[in-house]
Amino acid sequence: MREPSLILTSRTYLLRSSKMIKDSAKEGIGKEMKPLILSFLHNGYRLEETHPDYRKTYLLNISFLIITVTCLSFAILNLFLDEYLENPWHLVGAALLCVFTLRYFHQTNNIQRSSELLIGILILTLLSYFYVVQNKNYGLYWMAGLPPITYFLLGGRKARKISTVFFACIILFIWINYDQWGPSEFNSQSMLNIAGSTLGILFLVGFYERSRKEAADALIRANETLKENTEDLQLILDTAGEGIFGLDMQGVCTFCNARGLELLGYVNESELIGRKIYPLVYALSADSKPVPPEECRILQTVTTRKNAHSDQEAFRRADGSLLEVEYYSYPKYKNDQIAGAVVTFIDITHRKHTEKQIEYLSSHDLLTGLLNRQRLDQELLNCDCPEFLPLSIVYGDLDGLKLTNDIFGHTAGDDFLRKAAEILTFGRQASDILARVGGDEFVWIMPHTSAAAAAERMHTAKSRLESAGTMNIRCSISMGSATKTHVDEDLIQIYQNAENAMYRNKTARKKGYERAALKDMTDLLHKRSIHGEMHDKNTGYLCECMARALNWPDALVKNLRDAGYYHDIGKIVLRPELLNKTSALTSTEEYEKQQHPIVGYRIMNLFDHTLDLADAVYSHHEKWDGSGYPKGLKGVEIPIQSRIIALAEQYDHLRHRLMQAALNPEEAIQRLERLSGIHYDPDLIPIFAEVARAFEQEPGDHSQ
Template identity: 45%
Template structure:
């Protein structure tokens, strides 16, 4: 009996051992499975955080109370913070979204994120800012998504980008699409839209001023396009100063401007034109007087075509431009000569003496009175192109090679100046060639002999005589004889030989008389 009991007990013990062993094995297997699952979960979490931290977008999550539950590195960086603990557990709205771009306080309940939490609506926002740790703000584009668990909203996830630079670029593009980059005024495209928008009965009467800047080509040719741009900017500033804030001023061409004046009768438009002219009189660019030809017309009835009104204004401008042309030419040339003589006082005496001697030689040649006058004017203006040269070059007796190259430009510049005006058009070729030489070794074109205009040959001879005479200070008879000898030596190479003899005979006769 005892043996049976012992056998049964041993059998039971074996079974219990087997059960315990199997249980331990199962526990170990289950533990291994859990560990593997946990490792996989941790790996997934690490990969998820790696993905979150690799994105350029800032990403953060909030619970139903608006407290931050997670945030990625981009969120921390974009908002100027240092670590996650700056956000986690805190109501993020109070850190980054508590204020509007205008500085007005915004409660959490008014935010798009709160609406997402309460309604489940997704939100896409591009016109708000987030405030950074240093108190500055960035423009943001953000999306707010609800976060669900078991069919219920438990929070929200917000992704955002800093679009500050993008907004600046878009604003710049919008600005350039309707503004002139040089003056900051509106451009033709904007004006065309403004004409449509303002062409309404409630805007009557509508006046339009058409303005054309005088002398731009002259300034560009003589002083360079940078100075020309300065002239355009000055003109634009004068228009802005003279007009009202409600007026629309546009640069519509290189030297053309249009001013649209809603609710402005003709008398008021005339007052604005008068103000513009008054301000122009105060401005000069490199001694060139700022000047504009101005014309205007007024639409007083809905039956009038606004385009026709603008054409009429342009026509009035051209009438004034024609009437001002002669006076502007005289004033401009006088201004340039004054500027040159201010830079170099010796140029004044030189021009006057050359003009007198040119007149004398013209009379000695038996030329008609109008030709003698032309010679005198050419003699006086022959060095006008030097106005574009630096004052330091004009004051030096000896020039280096670079300065010589600059000096050799003055006949070309003088030609450009005189070629712009009707009154001096016939003088331009003579000025252009007054540094040509009889043997073809002169400049700017290397003309020779009879190819050189007569006016050029006369100026070349006369101004050379005057320069040599000036070097002697108070020349005596011996000095003058020496100069005549030098001129004869250069006859046939530098100077027209017949002119040399005529000139010397004329000067000797004057001495005898």
Template identity: 40%
Template sequence: MDIFISSASRGLIPKDPLALSFLIIVLSVLILILFVIFLNTIHRLKVRHKENENMFSLYKTFINAEDNLIYLKDDKLKYVFVNKAFEYFFDLATHELTGHDDYELMTHEYAEKMRETDLAVLETESVVCKDIQYKKRIYRTTKFPVTLANGQTGVGAQIKDVTQEQKSIKQHEIHLHTLISIGDGVMVVDQNGMVEMLNKAAEKLTGWLSSEAVGKPYREVFPLYRDGGTVVSDYVADVLESGTDSEMKGNAILLSKCGNRHYIEDSTALIRDDMNKAIGVVVIFRDISAIKEQRDQIEYLSFHDSLTGLYNRRFFEQELRRMDTADNLPLSIVMGDVNGLKLTNDIFGHMYGDQLLVSVAEVLKRVCKKEDIIARWGGDEFVILMPKTSPEDAKDVMFRIKNECADIKIKAIKGSISMGSATKQTANQKIMRTLEYAEDTMYSVKTLERDNIRNSAIDSIVSLLHQNSKREKEHSLRVSELCQKLGKTLNLPDREIRKLKEAGYLHDIGKIVLEPELMNKNHLLTNLEWNEVKRHSIIGYRILNSFDNTLDLAESVLAHHERWNGSGYPKGLKGEEIPKLARIIAIVEGYDRMTHDSDNIKAMSKEDAIQTLKDNAGILFDPKLVDVFTEMVQEGTT
């Protein structure tokens, strides 16, 4: 009132009552407006505060719902705020945590680790991440600077238990290392068909380095073909589309960057993300070229003879049934039996016997048509199935085969084959009967040819032996002649004299197995060479025992190096255990060796040779036979 009076006294308040009333009303309205504004402001502030409280509560709810540990520290590194997970971890309430530092809550060692990263945040004013091990678990701390209400900088943090994650990463690394280091090839392809990774084995097989292959279409790095040359379909795309894994078992060829071909088998598996969506394919493959070759070899051997490469009996019998049709008439079968195989094996060993069989097989392949089925029927027997072949044509084939086989020579054995044939000419004939008839015919021919084959074989062996050593030829002739004369002196029967003469001629036939250099070497033999030479009596026995007309000579030839006192070979016989003809050959051979020059040994005189025989009578030689022989020589009956 004093104001108004003062104002009025200064002339500021109107003196007019009406004006004064108006002024009072205006002032009242202004005061009311200001009051309303004040109330609205207070309301808005309350609403905003409430919203902030709600938002803070919401934030706190979210933070408390987080499994990870979350906290806020002030500039003194004392806890200002922690979430529920933090409370649960330390088993403390918020009021027991706030206002305290790490040294009050945990071990000194762990507090030091926490303090180290907190200080790093404050010093660098940047985010600091570090993994810390606590009670055998691994925690990843992510700490960051926070500006506090007082303007100072505090530390906010999120701590996550990454133990399982680290184990998963380690397991993943182990798996990756395993894929990289395993012997199988591994290729990872993305959903677009681009290569993401090759391991070392895959690099070796494809010829691509992983660094070169990454980002390239997998079909460029891993081109697959079938045996016929056709390209394998885009099976990675098929797997991605179908959503199922697949396998390819050895029916594809991988062509490497440098042009090498590898037979492979592989398996293809989808790679899925956490949402089970296919994001790529892993292809695991291996080189099975060696395995396939082995399989092919097994399959080949199931139908082929391993020695000659011809079909085997099993396959022939299948083909015989298959080709037994009217379209193939006349259907001829030729059977052949190789002569001299056993003799070759006995004399020179199975390696040379195998050579004989292989040589005959080559002749059969050269002479026969492509349509013919040639098979090894048994040990030394072959069979040929010839469709649309008349009896005359079959005989012509046999003639050409026999002629070409005659040119074969394995050591001293000449090639020879006995053959027979039969032809099915009408549909009502039984093919098995045709086969039997061909076999019967072959055996009949072999029987008729036996004498010629035998004589030819003996002549061939002796001829080669004498060709290799002229000295052995002359020695054989002289021993044969002396044996015959001694047999007559002993008044042996004519049959025994004939045997003695032949045995004398063939007594060293076993030397056919010796190399010419060894056969002609007459001195300083090594133990190995001497053992080789001593085999000749056994080999001679085997040869002569192989033929009917020389069977009675075999024992004498076997024993002609036995000695009266048992010091000889090969059986160590003594005295009259030694066949008489062998005792005679031993004396005659010894005398002939002593009385004829060799390469470096000068011949003895007849007198010295006779004396040597007498000195060894009863030791090396039969004493009675020595007396008869020396008397015969001294009397000049020779």
């Protein structure tokens, strides 16, 4: 036996090591190691806490560790106590078997097999140990550790069987060898055996008790969670956006949530519970037709055990009114037996209304209320039958819509379209079909209408449209028609013939319409502006005189005169009060007024016979020094026509201004000369002065 001092030295070393571990824990190592240790003891938390084997995993790992540590501890202790064991290698072998089995357990997570292997290793270790030590040093104490471990890991039934067999073998061995044994010596080895076995059992019982307490706590938490879930379920049921009610096998209501009561118009759940759902709630289809009990889909859910769904039916509210609903009915099971049904439903009254609106919009033009192109294609197929012959198709295209949009804006254009649709609808017969098929195109299908009758109705519609006095632009329409008189004629070809006839009519009328539309706009501007007509005529004539003084050819002379006459056509978009305002303009009004050259440019570009005038009209407010608008051109960048118009219109303005006293001819010329090289072309000023003096000598009207 080694010296006691060696044991004390080892104890001192262990105490120092323990102190070092405690110091490390204070520094945070323990906090980092604890989660790793717990994860190891629970096999990486592969099982949920509520799993039956969750805590057995914990106990099994602890048992592996206790047995491994105990075997290795006594094998190492044998180095210090030479007489303790003659051959400690069976303990080392048992520790290695525990390590291998522990690894197998962590890889497979097979609790039952690993527990059986551990008990087997423990039995072999204890039997081999008992065989070696027999009755020496109270080694029999270690045998008491088998029953609790077996009970904890394999359960009471297997533990009783294994323990009985194990102790039967021990008793048999004792009975065979009893005569050879002497009294057991009580020494330090005996104390180690007694202390080690006792501590091992205490550790196991302690861990088992901790596991049992955790299980009890988990059960308490599970019950609390169940209670919370029940309350949450009731809360969800009562706060759900859908109405929900249940019924039993006889169709009697068993519950109804708060939203369901609200939708059905009931105050308390007791008003529904215990009463048959049919016919109290469910009895009518969406079109108010009674639904027989055998066709009630909700009741069929109970008998057929199949889900049911409908969005074409209605429930009856408490006050007798109907509620359009979409519902789902599901069979309810209890212990694998049908126990009734659960119905969820929502109010789809608004959705049904929206669907009707969508259906209307899918077949009608939103702006005019007429049928759209998609619906017209269907109607053409429906009308292609002998009973509708003769069938006339009229294709119309509004004149002036683009002009209205470009000049007065799309709001005015929309009014134009609505007015035109209203006038065309006024002349429609009951069997007619009228549709808007494009931006400004309309199609009119006239069943039982001959070509002559269609032509007469076209003429009537045109006359009504052109006589409408509410438009800013002349309201007119180009129309063409074609008639199907025989069954074998292709209606699509008839449709195309009507469209081609319309385009021929539009082409023939284009030049006349453009001139008439421009005259209408000019007349409207002159009607709104106090001195607008005289100013435009004077400006145009002065421009003509300047062109002749510059020896321009006749074509350019006419071009410049027209540009001077139409130079303010863009003011058609201005309000009359702004047109004739005599006081100073605000910054907003000034900006608004400065847009008229741009509008005038757009108007001139809309007509073939005024395209050449657009640039001159656009730049007539530019100034020689670049301070004009709308682009800030300077010098010769400004078209010469625009420079001449600027002189002519300013001279006439000085001679007939409203805000201040008018100037006489010489005063007006001097004002222009002072701005020579600043606002006006210095080369044109002398020529214009002579033209203006000659102009003042000419009596009479200077209109075109």
